[in-house]
Amino acid sequence: MTAKVLLAIWMAIIIAAAFLYTEAASGFPGETSRILFFHVPQAWVATLAFLLSMIASAVYLAKRRVTADDLALSAAELGFLFCVLATVTGSIFAKATWGSFWNWDPRETSIVILLMIYGAYFALRSAVPDPEKKRVFAGVYAILAFITVPFLVFVVPRITASLHPEDTMNPANPGMDPKTLKVFLGSLFAYTALFVWMLRLRMRILRLEEMREEERRRQI
Amino acid sequence: MKSGRWITQTESSTYLNEAMAIWLRDLRSEFRTRYAINAILMFAVTTLVAVSFSIGAFRIGEAEKPFLYAVLLWIILVFSALSGLSRSFVKEEEAGTMDVLRLSARPQAVFLGKLFFNLTLLGALELIIVPSFILFMEYEIEFPGFFAAMTISAGLGLGAGTTIVAAMIAQASARGALFSALSFPLLFPLMITAIKGCERAAAGMDSAGWPEVRIAVAYVIIMIIMSLFLFPLIWEE
Amino acid sequence: MSACSLKVSELCKYYSSTLLFKDISFELGPGEILGITGWNGSGKSTLLRIIAGLVRPSAGQVEMFYEDEPIPKESRRKFLGMVAPALALYEELTALENMEFFCRVRGVSYDRKNCLHIMERVGLTEHAHKMFRNYSSGMKQRLKLVQALLHEPPLLLLDEPGCNLDSKGIRIVEEITSAQRRFGMTVIASNEKREVDYADRVINLSE
Numbered sequence: 001m002t003a004k005v006l007l008a009i010w011m012a013i014i015i016a017a018a019f020l021y022t023e024a025a026s027g028f029p030g031e032t033s034r035i036l037f038f039h040v041p042q043a044w045v046a047t048l049a050f051l052l053s054m055i056a057s058a059v060y061l062a063k064r065r066v067t068a069d070d071l072a073l074s075a076a077e078l079g080f081l082f083c084v085l086a087t088v089t090g091s092i093f094a095k096a097t098w099g100s101f102w103n104w105d106p107r108e109t110s111i112v113i114l115l116m117i118y119g120a121y122f123a124l125r126s127a128v129p130d131p132e133k134k135r136v137f138a139g140v141y142a143i144l145a146f147i148t149v150p151f152l153v154f155v156v157p158r159i160t161a162s163l164h165p166e167d168t169m170n171p172a173n174p175g176m177d178p179k180t181l182k183v184f185l186g187s188l189f190a191y192t193a194l195f196v197w198m199l200r201l202r203m204r205i206l207r208l209e210e211m212r213e214e215e216r217r218r219q220i
Numbered sequence: 221m222k223s224g225r226w227i228t229q230t231e232s233s234t235y236l237n238e239a240m241a242i243w244l245r246d247l248r249s250e251f252r253t254r255y256a257i258n259a260i261l262m263f264a265v266t267t268l269v270a271v272s273f274s275i276g277a278f279r280i281g282e283a284e285k286p287f288l289y290a291v292l293l294w295i296i297l298v299f300s301a302l303s304g305l306s307r308s309f310v311k312e313e314e315a316g317t318m319d320v321l322r323l324s325a326r327p328q329a330v331f332l333g334k335l336f337f338n339l340t341l342l343g344a345l346e347l348i349i350v351p352s353f354i355l356f357m358e359y360e361i362e363f364p365g366f367f368a369a370m371t372i373s374a375g376l377g378l379g380a381g382t383t384i385v386a387a388m389i390a391q392a393s394a395r396g397a398l399f400s401a402l403s404f405p406l407l408f409p410l411m412i413t414a415i416k417g418c419e420r421a422a423a424g425m426d427s428a429g430w431p432e433v434r435i436a437v438a439y440v441i442i443m444i445i446m447s448l449f450l451f452p453l454i455w456e457e
Numbered sequence: 458m459s460a461c462s463l464k465v466s467e468l469c470k471y472y473s474s475t476l477l478f479k480d481i482s483f484e485l486g487p488g489e490i491l492g493i494t495g496w497n498g499s500g501k502s503t504l505l506r507i508i509a510g511l512v513r514p515s516a517g518q519v520e521m522f523y524e525d526e527p528i529p530k531e532s533r534r535k536f537l538g539m540v541a542p543a544l545a546l547y548e549e550l551t552a553l554e555n556m557e558f559f560c561r562v563r564g565v566s567y568d569r570k571n572c573l574h575i576m577e578r579v580g581l582t583e584h585a586h587k588m589f590r591n592y593s594s595g596m597k598q599r600l601k602l603v604q605a606l607l608h609e610p611p612l613l614l615l616d617e618p619g620c621n622l623d624s625k626g627i628r629i630v631e632e633i634t635s636a637q638r639r640f641g642m643t644v645i646a647s648n649e650k651r652e653v654d655y656a657d658r659v660i661n662l663s664e
Binding site: 245325452 | 506511512513531537539545546559563564
Binding site: 132213217 | 476513
């Protein structure tokens, strides 16, 4: 209970600090750099969620413990959510900074592919009615998707760098002054904590649904 | 008294033998029905004609051609492939032969056999469409060796990346759309590598060591190994 | 007599929340025939599929032993042959081509004479070169029996073996079942009384 409240307060502090405490970074038009306090942690959580989902899938395939699949699913759902957020905030930033919503630079491309992977994952899960099979298939797909990621990371920059000669700037690490750094790290922590909190909540819901299933079976 | 022949005899049989049996059987069935190859070629030819016609008299600058044509070629190849590569598994499921296959063959042999079959289809597709494309679109290629290697290795990649997905969707609902939705994210790195490689080959850009071909080959190897490892999990319930 | 045995312990199967059957246990040894009866939808086919390894049980175990050594699940298929309404053979192949395929894919050497001999037992010799697609339903059923016998399995799983068969066909099934009795085990799932009549024991899933 208290953890929830503390998290909410922390998040509020971060949001306030992002606008009031820090100064807008130079080299970016106007106040646009502030979005990075939100955009980067969102992207970070989206990728973390993907990694978590893949590991949980591997554990499920090895041990067949349903909690592992619950974790994989919950992480995927939240990862998708944060992925959408990251895409939207990134797009807003792109519009403000470079004048267009979408540029297909390496990062934007990767985030779209990640969105497609999540979408495919959910589509697969809903297309398989048998619960055990659904979990196995989803787990296999998560792993397959994950192993194509190194190719994506390695290959895409080679390609798009030449597609768009004006090298799009990587906004992840502009030189940060101490105040900005503090708020940035604070935001990173806040988003991760938010993710973990939502993850546990979602897993609890899944677990309750399973318990209800088992109860129904026992009554037969 | 007879003893179970299967129990005593299998030592001499290899995955490869069994995979070949499956491959040849699929080929034989396909030869008699021509189901998958028709679907794939229909799609490819239609798209090729549409592309060729739409571009038509429009003069594309020589500088843009290598890249643009590479993109068009691979869009045609990838989407044609997606229209037909799930056939071999879907047909087994629909005909009800999947179970007797499960009872007869080792999972890895099934995967390899189906992979070989898909690669055969892809080989036929590329053999027909790539030269046609080059001809109709007047695609000038500076490094034909590199171009051929790129097309072949990426073709292998198309098969390697989609066979296990085909096995999954055959056991699910909404197969057609699902197959494309699942395959595309997996194929994306391969596709852009292929486009880049073909562009380089066509434009005559510096391509010492054929880097894109090596990436495609790495993709093929990794996907096949992972699929061999994961396939038994989705094949046997 | 093949030294193969089957042990099923507390098998239980649910589909979502619907219970199909539970606490099914039995042991089967060489020379024995087990009958499984029950209403349509009671899970007879599913039970056979679980024994075959095609479906996972919700609870319980299936174990097979060969010469007292447990058989790993992946190898179980070598020891059994199955006939079921849901099982189909390849339509665009002839009967012999089908059999040749199954021999090769099972890693069993293809002996044309032996195949034809089995086909003779079920009365399909004249139709050996016809496409499976052109078989009548009775002929298809008989060819399915051939497929199950190709590799001389110690365990025969017969799910409604008399389905689509005329009286001659049913006699063929009886002959096969008694031949199997001399060699190994049989499990027959059926609602036809005469089919489970020659079983040593019967399990009724509807109880």
